[in-house]
Amino acid sequence: MSTLKPPVSDTDQQTGNLHAGITLVEYGDYQCPHCGHAHPLLKRLIKEHGRSFRFVFRNFPLQESHPAAFIAALAAEAAARQGKFWEMHDIIFENQEDLHGSSFTQFAETLGLDSKTFARDWESKDLVAKVEADFESGIRSGVNGTPSFFLNGKKLNSYDGTYESLAEAISLPVQGH
Template identity: 35%
Template sequence: MTEQTAARVPLEQLVPEDAHVLGDPAAPVTIVEFGDLECPYCAAAAPVLRDVVASSAGRVRLVFRHFPLFEIHPYALTAALAVEAADAHGRFWEMHEALFAHQDRLDDAGLAERARELGIDGAAVVGDAAQQFAAVVQRDYADALALGVQGTPTLFVDGVRYRGRVTREGLEAAVAALPAR
């Protein structure tokens, strides 16, 4: 099955109301990433995804959802909670970028340090303070499982599962292949 003939998942199923959106929230094309903040492949994909959004002239937006692979990445879950806690301070995308830049320090001390660098109390993103954001991470994880997500990064371009390496050229081709709306 090619990307053009693949089953399309309705955006309402992929994008919750409280979604983390990079780019124009009203952009006509939505890329949804199910990612893990400790995953090296997600870290490599992050600048590519940002570039696709930035160079799209408002046509593409990115939605990030959590799929922490906690069985192989011991800090993935606490990193997901920390970035959600940073969102409560309006700093989701800054923390997202900082954690990818410092994947070697995703323990509580590293998470707190990243938060302080962003002007957030370090204690607000770790331990009990971060646990209040568990429901968001659990929802994203459950939604990913229901969609058959098994690894990260897993992308959907306007509801169509993206296959292959995450490259600017590949994503731009997937966007260009979408039917006009």
């Protein structure tokens, strides 16, 4: 069975209860329609069960299939430097069908980010390296498409596109590993 490599750490983008015993990791692509479908389900999951699990998002942009996916990932990571990762993450998914280069500058303005800092971070080599490291960790972990989920480090195969399948997964008793 595929295992998450490397395990979740402080450098990961995370929300929910960081001290909960349950961690759900998503490998996602901002231009992937299936990830767009999963986004509101995950929002609801965090809203309704955010106290009982930690949610982590790792980037898995398929650049050849989705030309704006990589720069979208960079935009979210750049927003993170100003403490607005999840806000940017949401606004990108909410506008998934119409993403292009100038979208992200607009989103940064909408979120009230400092535009110069955002523009500089958005192009920084460090963030490119982070997104690439996420991608590589995905392939090493057995990600074969997006979204791919890992529950406490183990690949979750029960997600079937429904909210219930996610809610059920995080409510199962935690298996030792």
